[in-house]
Amino acid sequence: MYVLKGVEPENVWRFFEDISRIPRGSGNEKEICDYFEDFALKRGLWYKRDESDNILIRKQASAGYEGSEGVILQGHMDMVCEKLAESSHDFLKDPIKLVRDGDFLRADGTTLGGDDGIAAAMALAVLDDDRLE
Numbered sequence: 114m115y116v117l118k119g120v121e122p123e124n125v126w127r128f129f130e131d132i133s134r135i136p137r138g139s140g141n142e143k144e145i146c147d148y149f150e151d152f153a154l155k156r157g158l159w160y161k162r163d164e165s166d167n168i169l170i171r172k173q174a175s176a177g178y179e180g181s182e183g184v185i186l187q188g189h190m191d192m193v194c195e196k197l198a199e200s201s202h203d204f205l206k207d208p209i210k211l212v213r214d215g216d217f218l219r220a221d222g223t224t225l226g227g228d229d230g231i232a233a234a235m236a237l238a239v240l241d242d243d244r245l246e
Contacts (some may be wrong), residue, residue: 116211117218124241128234133226134208138194141205144167145190166167166190175246186239187231196223 117126137145146166153160159171168190174181194204200209200222210221219225239245 116213124238125231125234126236128241129230130211132230132233133211133220135199136207137191137193137226138142138204142190149190149233149237152240157239158240170240172240178246186232188235188236189229190233192219192229193224212229 115127115130117123117130120126132145135145135148143166146162146168149168149170150160150162152158153168153170160168162168173179174183190223196202196204202223204223209223211225212219212221218227226238
């Protein structure tokens, strides 16, 4: 179930929730990179992944824009892993528990991973939307 269902743009927040379920502390990027690779494969997108789990995904230009300059969207997949002293959260295996707090989004006892997670979610939403030109 999605905590942020109905929050717009819904596709961005859906991807953010998916990303938040995957442990992704610095040095532990294999599983999140697998998610990005699977995303590209399911959509028939070209991608290149290196031995350090960096990944580049490309999408062809929209019809009529083939001669235009490309657009680059970039973010990082890892996150800062900090938690409250009383938290039993294990950043190597536990998902980030998202909490809607009125108009705010926070994590339950841990860092949110929002700065990098939202950049990645926005890039995935753009790659996923075939209506964009």
